[in-house]
Amino acid sequence: MPQHERYPVLEIDTQAIYSNAKAIVQLCKEQGIDVAGVFKGVNGIAGIGAVLEDAGCHQIASSRIDQLAAYKRLSPQTQTMLLRLPMASEVPFLPLGVDISLNSERSTLQLIDGVFRCENRLHRVVLMMDLGDLREGFFDEEELIETALWVEWELEHVELEGIGVNLGCYGSIKPTEENLSHLVDIARRIEAKIERKLNIVSGGATSSLPLVYDGKMPQGINHLRIGEGILLNMDLPVYWDVMHPALTDDTMRLKAQIIEIKNKPSMPIGEIFIDAFGHTPIYIDKGTRKRALIGLGKQDFAMEDKLLPMTQGMSIIGSSSDHLIVDLTECSEDFKVGDVVAFRIFYGPMLHLCTQQGVEKKLL
Ligand SMILES: *Cc1c(COP(=O)(O)O)cnc(C)c1O
Numbered sequence: 001m002p003q004h005e006r007y008p009v010l011e012i013d014t015q016a017i018y019s020n021a022k023a024i025v026q027l028c029k030e031q032g033i034d035v036a037g038v039f040k041g042v043n044g045i046a047g048i049g050a051v052l053e054d055a056g057c058h059q060i061a062s063s064r065i066d067q068l069a070a071y072k073r074l075s076p077q078t079q080t081m082l083l084r085l086p087m088a089s090e091v092p093f094l095p096l097g098v099d100i101s102l103n104s105e106r107s108t109l110q111l112i113d114g115v116f117r118c119e120n121r122l123h124r125v126v127l128m129m130d131l132g133d134l135r136e137g138f139f140d141e142e143e144l145i146e147t148a149l150w151v152e153w154e155l156e157h158v159e160l161e162g163i164g165v166n167l168g169c170y171g172s173i174k175p176t177e178e179n180l181s182h183l184v185d186i187a188r189r190i191e192a193k194i195e196r197k198l199n200i201v202s203g204g205a206t207s208s209l210p211l212v213y214d215g216k217m218p219q220g221i222n223h224l225r226i227g228e229g230i231l232l233n234m235d236l237p238v239y240w241d242v243m244h245p246a247l248t249d250d251t252m253r254l255k256a257q258i259i260e261i262k263n264k265p266s267m268p269i270g271e272i273f274i275d276a277f278g279h280t281p282i283y284i285d286k287g288t289r290k291r292a293l294i295g296l297g298k299q300d301f302a303m304e305d306k307l308l309p310m311t312q313g314m315s316i317i318g319s320s321s322d323h324l325i326v327d328l329t330e331c332s333e334d335f336k337v338g339d340v341v342a343f344r345i346f347y348g349p350m351l352h353l354c355t356q357q358g359v360e361k362k363l364l
Helices: 014-029 047-054 067-073 089-095 108-121 141-154 177-195 207-215 233-238 348-357
Strands: 010-014 033-040 059-062 078-082 099-101 123-129 156-163 200-202 225-228 252-265 287-295 307-310 315-319 322-329 340-346 361-362
Touching: 010 348, 014 033, 014 047, 014 207, 047 059, 047 067, 047 225, 059 067, 059 322, 067 078, 067 089, 089 108, 099 108, 108 123, 108 156, 123 141, 141 156, 141 177, 156 177, 156 225, 156 307, 177 207, 200 225, 207 225, 207 233, 252 348, 307 315, 340 348
Parallel strands: 010 361, 033 059, 033 225, 059 078, 078 099, 099 123, 123 156, 156 200
Antiparallel strands: 010 252, 252 287, 252 340, 287 322, 307 340, 315 322
């Protein structure tokens, strides 16, 4: 192992992400759907944004203005999309880097109109409809339609780009032909009133991809906002049992170094009270086990149950702020202190690892 290697390191295979993005953009294109490539999960790493763009994503999207503004400085011609409804305090910063934002509040739209009036520029908005997931969006369809007409006819510096929905983020509601057809119906009603087509009817995120794979996406949905499915492609294969053959789930590897290996009992000794986070875990007595301590912890990955060891037989026992404890008893490999072990990761750890200063991000 070269001496200069620093751990933990998150290795990001840009070629694999490119090939996932390219495949998803192509599948969507065949069904008349544009893709916004979402890079908030990697803390807006510009190199990843560039990969998404090269692969044909129509916009680069994030929930955070600072990530979009930084990207815009490097690539002024890129269309950017803000995914979280802008807070009043950040509306003045929209002109720095956001072309399109998702919205659901008139007062915010009014503020946006004012800011872009001062700039003598236009801002495009996608109005969000809540179809049951209960995070953002108008819950009342008539109110969304009235607001759309108000934007179209009354706001001079805000353009109605389209409508959209978010599903499966809070309420775990599955995108279906029924709920997405409803979104298309609403779009058609607005179009009939404004006498033009909406540019965007945005049918959700990664969780909407199975409808695309099955050719069941309702006609009229012409836009999706995809992050996880491109960056990791772990959720659909693992939680939905949907594995598209053109996609890989080997886009990122977390590598960290072993700092201790010892045989220890599996039951803590003494009176069991609470752990570092105020919880009392259940410990199962499996006798003496060969355990390794690895130099990273909850501060880096937040959730140890969303890490998958890539070593056969290795299992995760637990973690604290700065330590991960694994069981090596069933591993055939003969690990030593200083050895490096690798993990696949789900979305939660990706998000935390990418914002963590002490974790090196290595683009391969
Ligand atoms: C994060 C986000 C997305 C992307 O979600 P993925 O599951 O990563 O594809 C899309 N839309 C909105 C509004 C988001 O906040």
